[in-house]
Amino acid sequence: MSIRNRFPIFKKQVYLNSCSQGALSIDVKEAYKTYLKDWDKKGSPWELWVERGEAARQAFTGLVNAEPNEVAVCTSVSAGVSALASALDFSGERNKIVVDDFSFPGVAQVWHAQERRGARVTHVPAAGNIIPTERFADAIDERTKLVSITHICYRNGSRADVPAIVELAHQKGALVMLDSYQALGTFPIDVKDLKVDFLTGGVLKYLLASAGLAFLYVRKELIPKLYPTTLGWFSQENIFAMDIYANAPSPTARRFESGTPPIPNIYAALAGIKLIQSVGLLKIEAHLQDITGAIKEGAMRRGFSLVSPVDPARHVALITLRSHKVDMLVKRLEEDGVITSSRDDNLRISPHIYNNLADVNRLIDCLTQHRELLV
């Protein structure tokens, strides 16, 4: 069966909203059924469920070329970043957090929450649809504890020059956290190549699964020095020690985990990630170049205003167009059977491996019909 045929939504609609939520595959639907079957048949198969959680850890490990001990399985990016933030010390001279202006709110809000603990947050402003790397250079100094980078901006699709920013940060002795939520599942990511200290992301979007599962990568050398205060019994060295008199964190990145894992979401995540792996990230990246190239070309030929960078090196899957009535445009497209979404005044068009050039033609035809809503 072709990959597209595994997503029943394409029988009736053109789905172009993977930046918000990946389309539902028969595989993920089946995974939920299997979860219920296991529960029904086996009662409370916690050994199996804990093993599924470890399989999710392995899957995340493989996705970013980490080691299993470097990955914490979390329920959201916000939860992972909160646990990380709680482990950082802002009481000394090095108390500055540099946050880019393309950050997802949940992430930036966690950093601002650290102001009560002594942190000073500095933002790196955008210049139009990109954040020039020099602006990071202006913001990062010897007092910077951590630089928080957004791999791909959820609002306009802009891609950060991660290696250059990491180098700037490390030169000044700062740590780097990369939010790769909008990047995971669209191209290969390697934490060792990127030299990031922390990386986070979840499964809801291009990893083709559902809400409630994310992860935090923590570079192994840093783990023994970091003691999260946002935690739970699954963060303990021995989960079943049931010790109410002490906190004994796991020696691995599991110390950043929390309470009972979200088992149903783990089943779904394993199915979604398996689909991605069955195609391969290099192939997905090449496919997205073709599809987004056609979207940009079609939009520009008709004079629509592109918000995403035109340069394919500065975006991946998410293409955005300026609209002066974006909510209405999303609604009109939905009535036409084309599913998109919006942020700010931007129409977000986010294809994935399941889209084809016929989808692009249909989108461009529909946009042409509603051109009065575009800028």
Ligand SMILES: Cc1ncc(COP(=O)(O)O)c(C=O)c1O
């Ligand atoms: C870049 C980015 N980070 C984080 C999130 C969400 O994180 P959480 O798992 O905390 O909801 C999103 C969701 O849209 C996102 O686009």
